[in-house]
Amino acid sequence: MEFPIGTASGFLNPNTMSDEDWENLRFECEQVFTPGTPIKQSELFAGRLPQIQKLTQRIRSPGSHAIVYGERGVGKSSLVNVFKFIADQNAARIQYVRVAGVAEDTFTSLFLKVFKRISSESPDGKRRKVADYYLEKEITADDVLLEFEEFSASVTPIIVIDEFDKISSRRVKEEVAETVKLISDEGANVTFFIVGIADSVADLIEGHESIDRAVAQVEMPRMNDQEIIEVIHTRIRGLGLKVTEDALWDCVFLSKGLPFYAHLLGLHACQTACDRKITLVDSSVIEEARSRAIGESNSTIRTNFDDAIHSERKENIFFPVLLACALAPKDVSGRFLAKDVATVLSDLMKQSYGVPAFSYHLDQFATHERGRMLEKLGTTRQFRFRFREALTEPYIILKGKESGLVTPEIEKKYGPTRQRDLFSA
Numbered sequence: 001m002e003f004p005i006g007t008a009s010g011f012l013n014p015n016t017m018s019d020e021d022w023e024n025l026r027f028e029c030e031q032v033f034t035p036g037t038p039i040k041q042s043e044l045f046a047g048r049l050p051q052i053q054k055l056t057q058r059i060r061s062p063g064s065h066a067i068v069y070g071e072r073g074v075g076k077s078s079l080v081n082v083f084k085f086i087a088d089q090n091a092a093r094i095q096y097v098r099v100a101g102v103a104e105d106t107f108t109s110l111f112l113k114v115f116k117r118i119s120s121e122s123p124d125g126k127r128r129k130v131a132d133y134y135l136e137k138e139i140t141a142d143d144v145l146l147e148f149e150e151f152s153a154s155v156t157p158i159i160v161i162d163e164f165d166k167i168s169s170r171r172v173k174e175e176v177a178e179t180v181k182l183i184s185d186e187g188a189n190v191t192f193f194i195v196g197i198a199d200s201v202a203d204l205i206e207g208h209e210s211i212d213r214a215v216a217q218v219e220m221p222r223m224n225d226q227e228i229i230e231v232i233h234t235r236i237r238g239l240g241l242k243v244t245e246d247a248l249w250d251c252v253f254l255s256k257g258l259p260f261y262a263h264l265l266g267l268h269a270c271q272t273a274c275d276r277k278i279t280l281v282d283s284s285v286i287e288e289a290r291s292r293a294i295g296e297s298n299s300t301i302r303t304n305f306d307d308a309i310h311s312e313r314k315e316n317i318f319f320p321v322l323l324a325c326a327l328a329p330k331d332v333s334g335r336f337l338a339k340d341v342a343t344v345l346s347d348l349m350k351q352s353y354g355v356p357a358f359s360y361h362l363d364q365f366a367t368h369e370r371g372r373m374l375e376k377l378g379t380t381r382q383f384r385f386r387f388r389e390a391l392t393e394p395y396i397i398l399k400g401k402e403s404g405l406v407t408p409e410i411e412k413k414y415g416p417t418r419q420r421d422l423f424s425a
């Protein structure tokens with residue numbers, strides 16, 4: 001059953017639209033669906049209340065800090081960006097500074113970026129950028145502490161260091177951790193948010209043990225179904241288009257909780273609608289959007305996939321195992337267990353498979369020869385797997401549909417749990 005959602009007025013009428021109108025609409029799609037660009041306005045930001053709450057607690061207690069970590073494309077930068085507006089409503093005066101780490105950063109170059117964005121009063125009463133005092137000089141942890149101790153007590157500076165994982169020097173990252181520890185011990189009125197791609201805090205910062213107590217660890221999980229729907233639905237509606245429930249659930253199934261893919265699919269879906277000169281986004285539109293997204297986003301996906309399932313022997317199970325991985329239930333960071341793959345594989349093949357029957361295949365998928373589709377995480381007994389590129393999951397599922405292995409029953413069983421009354425509230 002498919003029916004358009006929402007009865008509010010403000011929908012476009014395709015019969016009265018000129019070619020120019022369609023062209024303008026195409027352009028508007030690119031303004032609201034922005035894969036690859038973090039959100040900068042709070043109106044365009046969906047969900048994430050628990051993470052916002054965690055960060056808000058931090059700025060209420062001076063001298064406390066947070067580390068925000070998670071997968072690429074999960075929404076870390078967007079969270080800290082919009083936090084600026086949310087914090088404004090919660091604290092008297094916030095001075096928000098965001099810098100991004102780059103591979104060649106030293107401790108000095110990193111904090112020089114911060115100091116270029118804050119100012120202080122010099123002895124002659126003029127305001128000068130703090131960086132002006134450090135031209136051609138090394139910056140130490142103590143300098144950072146002193147600068148922030150001098151800060152007016154009525155202002156709470158929030159210093160965001162994004163893309164922390166990009167900094168290649170281990171020592172620099174350690175120094176930052178030590179500095180945060182020092183600032184915390186001395187009770188200076190400044191809050192640091194360190195943000196980067198990582199599976200754990202230990203992954204992001206070596207020597208993190210020393211700051212464990214001084215920082216809140218905010219893991220950025222994948223979005224839940226409702227958050228993904230919010231991302232897509234509000235935008236489609238905002239454009240004056242309609243969308244069917246089935247189309248939205250298709251997007252949930254394909255996005256795998258990553259807002260990046262929700263944006264990518266939404267963009268292609270709305271532009272497909274423009275090309276067809278229709279204002280209803282239904283499952284057939286999503287299907288075309290999916291092919292466009294996969295076709296454009298990464299040509300290596302196809303090559304890696306071919307490498308992964310290649311075999312001289314006809315009776316091999318590389319493809320079903322890979323498909324079972326794509327369908328297997330994932331944790332908040334896209335990780336899955338071999339035992340769950342066994343369940344899916346048994347369902348796909350209609351015969352029982354135990355983990356030993358395919359653990360060789362799983363290991364193979366992590367090798368170069370087989371396209372390095374998976375990464376193996378954790379230690380003995382606790383192994384988990386994850387797709388390196390989340391977009392390979394929908395690609396493999398598409399292949400599974402083509403091959404007939406993914407039947408409607410399988411899709412129903414391993415797809416998102418649909419709540420039909422989601423929009424009536």
Ligand SMILES: Nc1ncnc2c1ncn2[C@@H]1O[C@H](COP(=O)(O)OP(=O)(O)O)[C@@H](O)[C@H]1O
Binds near residue numbers: 034038072263
């Ligand atoms: N809460 C959100 N609501 C809507 N879109 C989001 C949200 N969080 C992230 N996005 C979108 O998802 C994509 C990835 O977000 P980004 O913040 O850059 O992720 P990360 O920094 O974790 O790599 C961007 O296109 C961004 O616009």
Ligand SMILES: [Mg+2]
Binds near residue numbers: 038076077078162163
């Ligand atoms: Mg980012």
